[in-house]
Amino acid sequence: MPGVAQIFGQIVLYALFFVPLAYITHSPTHQYLPDDMAVLKIAIRHAGKIIGECTPLTGAEYDKLAANMKRPELCPRERSPLKLTLLLDGEALYRDTIPASGLHRDGVSSMYQRFVLPAGPHHLQLFMNDDASAEGNTWELDQNIELLPTQVMVAQFREGFVLQ
Amino acid sequence: MKTLLKKGFNQLDNLFSLAFTPQWNPMYQLGALSFFYFWVVAATGVYLFIFFETSISGAHTSLEQITHGQWYIGGVMRSFHRYASAAMGICMTLHMLREFALDRYSGVRWFSWVSGIPLLWLLFASAIGGYWLVWDIQAQYIAQLTAQWFDWLPIMVDPMAGNFLNESALSDRFFSLLVFLHIGIPLTLLLGMFIHIKRITGARNNPARGLAAGTLGAMLVVSLWQPALSQAPANLDVAVTEVGLDWIFLNPYTLIDSWGPGQTWALLVGLSTALTLLPWLPSRREKPTPVAVVDPDNCNGCGWCLADCPYDAVTMKEHDYKKGHQQSVVNPDLCISCGICAGACPSSSPFRHVDELTTGISIPGFHIKDLLTLTEKKLHALKGSNRIMVYGCDHGSVVDKLTSDSVATISMPCTALVPPAFIDYVLRKELAEGVMISGCCEGDCYYRLGNTWMDQRFSNERMPPLRTRVPREKIRVRWLGEQGTGQLVREVAEFQTELAAGAPLPIEEVS
Numbered sequence: 001m002p003g004v005a006q007i008f009g010q011i012v013l014y015a016l017f018f019v020p021l022a023y024i025t026h027s028p029t030h031q032y033l034p035d036d037m038a039v040l041k042i043a044i045r046h047a048g049k050i051i052g053e054c055t056p057l058t059g060a061e062y063d064k065l066a067a068n069m070k071r072p073e074l075c076p077r078e079r080s081p082l083k084l085t086l087l088l089d090g091e092a093l094y095r096d097t098i099p100a101s102g103l104h105r106d107g108v109s110s111m112y113q114r115f116v117l118p119a120g121p122h123h124l125q126l127f128m129n130d131d132a133s134a135e136g137n138t139w140e141l142d143q144n145i146e147l148l149p150t151q152v153m154v155a156q157f158r159e160g161f162v163l164q
Numbered sequence: 165m166k167t168l169l170k171k172g173f174n175q176l177d178n179l180f181s182l183a184f185t186p187q188w189n190p191m192y193q194l195g196a197l198s199f200f201y202f203w204v205v206a207a208t209g210v211y212l213f214i215f216f217e218t219s220i221s222g223a224h225t226s227l228e229q230i231t232h233g234q235w236y237i238g239g240v241m242r243s244f245h246r247y248a249s250a251a252m253g254i255c256m257t258l259h260m261l262r263e264f265a266l267d268r269y270s271g272v273r274w275f276s277w278v279s280g281i282p283l284l285w286l287l288f289a290s291a292i293g294g295y296w297l298v299w300d301i302q303a304q305y306i307a308q309l310t311a312q313w314f315d316w317l318p319i320m321v322d323p324m325a326g327n328f329l330n331e332s333a334l335s336d337r338f339f340s341l342l343v344f345l346h347i348g349i350p351l352t353l354l355l356g357m358f359i360h361i362k363r364i365t366g367a368r369n370n371p372a373r374g375l376a377a378g379t380l381g382a383m384l385v386v387s388l389w390q391p392a393l394s395q396a397p398a399n400l401d402v403a404v405t406e407v408g409l410d411w412i413f414l415n416p417y418t419l420i421d422s423w424g425p426g427q428t429w430a431l432l433v434g435l436s437t438a439l440t441l442l443p444w445l446p447s448r449r450e451k452p453t454p455v456a457v458v459d460p461d462n463c464n465g466c467g468w469c470l471a472d473c474p475y476d477a478v479t480m481k482e483h484d485y486k487k488g489h490q491q492s493v494v495n496p497d498l499c500i501s502c503g504i505c506a507g508a509c510p511s512s513s514p515f516r517h518v519d520e521l522t523t524g525i526s527i528p529g530f531h532i533k534d535l536l537t538l539t540e541k542k543l544h545a546l547k548g549s550n551r552i553m554v555y556g557c558d559h560g561s562v563v564d565k566l567t568s569d570s571v572a573t574i575s576m577p578c579t580a581l582v583p584p585a586f587i588d589y590v591l592r593k594e595l596a597e598g599v600m601i602s603g604c605c606e607g608d609c610y611y612r613l614g615n616t617w618m619d620q621r622f623s624n625e626r627m628p629p630l631r632t633r634v635p636r637e638k639i640r641v642r643w644l645g646e647q648g649t650g651q652l653v654r655e656v657a658e659f660q661t662e663l664a665a666g667a668p669l670p671i672e673e674v675s
Contacts, residue, residue, distance in 0.1 A: 002185065006182075006183055006184075006185070009182060009183030009184075010183050010184060010378060012183075013179075013180065013183055013184075014378060014379070014381075014382035015382070017251075017254075017382070018247065018251075018382050018383065018385075018386045019386065021247060021250050021251060021254065021386075021412075022247060022386045022389075022390040023390075024250075024410070024411040024412060025246055025247070025250050025392070025410045025411075025412060026392075026393070026408040026409070026410065027408060029406050029407060029408045029409070030406070030407050030408075030409045030418065031405065031406050032305060032404050032405060032406070032407055032421065033403055033404065033405045034405065035405050035406075037403070037405075038403065039403040041325075041329055041330075043323065043325070043326050043329050045322065045326065101321045107321070108322075110321065110322045110323055110326070111323065112315065112323035112325045112326055114308075114312070114325070150402050150403045150405055151401075151402070151403070152330060152400065152401050152402060152403050154329045154330050154333075156329070164330060164332070
């Protein structure tokens with residue numbers, strides 16, 4: 001049987017282990033963002049236009065195709081990358097080209113970016129080109145926004161830019 | 165760094181042994197405690213799962229109900245769930261650091277070391293998944309930074325962060341996935357824990373009962389005093405500003421936040437890779453001695469070496485030429501060259517009527533025949549009175565410091581290499597008046613089980629036993645470790661004084 005001194009020692013050592021443990025499982029707090037900032041998130045998931053035109057198959061080319069693969073014309077699969085630009089108060093916050101996904105670059109283009117911005121009024125401009133054959137931007141958004149402290153604003157693309 | 169760590173752990177070992185006794189010393193049972201905490205987390209997790217709702221609106225609310233509505237059981241269960249997982253994290257980390265500091269990670273031990281590294285990842289993943297399920301602002305913080313962290317990897321086609329854009333983007337199915345992960349990852353962790361101890365004979369995966377009871381009691385007190393609570397419910401439409409964090413499991417998130425995901429991946433993967441390669445990095449440690457060798461002529465197939473090998477390196481097979489007999493076989497990949505098998509071999513008796521002492525199994529670097537020659541040579545050279553033979557181990561108290569004209573010392577890889585018949589022989593032949601056995605701290609043998617086996621051989625609980633005719637008062641067994649060298653010096657002097665007095669001496673406790 002342990003003596004009184006040993007039991008006291010055990011209590012002290014248990015306390016030295018569990019008390020700091022209980023404390024550091026929730027404290028001290030971490031200041032992730034300042035209270036006067038807001039967050040702007042941009043998440044685009046969009047398939048660019050297909051690059052190139054469909055071309056009709058000649059008779060010989062058509063005959064070469066397997067029975068289950070026969071079709072009158074050959075269409076390219078590769079999609080245009082998205083060229084995206086975000087301007088805030090006239091300054092470029094983001095500018096990038098987002099390739100289509102997939103081995104053949106025939107999938108959707110996806111991107112996500114998050115910006116921490118000071119709360120208050122801002123001028124937001126979004127430009128996107130989703131067609132490699134077109135010059136300039138094919139989609140635009142130009143809007144004045146008012147960001148509240150700790151507000152999360154989301155810009156998405158649903159056949160046009162949408163702010164939430 | 166290793167030396168400093170070792171000194172620190174030695175101090176802690178002593179402190180905890182004083183309060184808990186060596187049998188309950190938590191520093192010697194960090195792995196077993198980790199297993200114990202896992203079971204506590206699992207049991208309390210099952211209870212919490214019964215009342216937990218896997219939906220966006222139900223997750224936080226149901227946990228609040230568990231915590232406050234049934235604080236006396238649900239709240240305590242939740243606190244146990246949190247504090248036991250945190251304690252497991254600390255015990256596993258200390259276990260790893262201690263094995264590193266005490267040089268127990270290379271050679272044959274590489275498997276346990278390497279298989280332990282993924283366990284840390286799995287534990288962190290399990291704990292983070294648990295915090296995520298609470299769906300409070302801490303969970304929101306975790307969700308956003310985890311998504312940011314994983315999205316950095318080129319394998320992600322659709323950004324994971326897209327699932328946490330705002331409240332409307334979140335789906336209940338996500339919580340079903342989280343619950344699945346929070347059950348699946350800990351089960352993988354458990355599987356990994358069993359693999360981790362697979363190569364170890366009689367691995368200790370249960371702590372001493374008193375220690376287990378004490379730790380449960382302490383957790384109950386802390387759970388009532390500081391119950392685990394949720395923070396404000398998550399709201400993806402509002403940015404997280406100030407958040408309370410679990411600094412044990414969530415500290416990598418502050419790195420993702422400040423360094424960025426790429427550097428955090430580099431640090432954590434780099435650190436894990438370095439730890440994994442550690443057993444093969446050059447070091448100043450001595451090269452291992454050759455592995456144990458079986459002599460079929462002297463092996464009678466008793467299997468005592470098999471029973472005593474701490475690393476499962478010995479198996480039995482049909483004897484090479486004695487029909488109907490068995491003989492031992494040593495797996496060189498698992499043999500750690502401790503010599504415990506030689507101490508267990510019944511052929512290792514100096515009383516055998518043979519011209520030259522041979523044995524059924526021994527390590528070439530420290531053959532039983534050499535041990536006998538050395539013992540006799542050193543004892544014959546003693547001139548003083550109250551002669552003592554001290555057998556010590558290379559990892560415990562430094563016995564060389566005890567050498568004098570009346571004290572002979574021999575250090576070997578593990579003291580369990582000394583067959584009990586040697587002690588009988590030394591005293592019966594009156595080569596010395598007393599024998600002292602020393603080694604690593606009790607319950608903390610460098611070769612895991614050496615001092616446990618010795619104690620059991622001396623108390624006739626294990627073969628080969630120390631014969632009952634051997635006067636126990638002429639034997640001292642002291643498991644004091646390297647840090648107990650000073651104490652051992654004093655105790656040898658006291659032993660000599662007692663032998664000189666010739667007074668009836670107390671029977672030595674061997675445990």
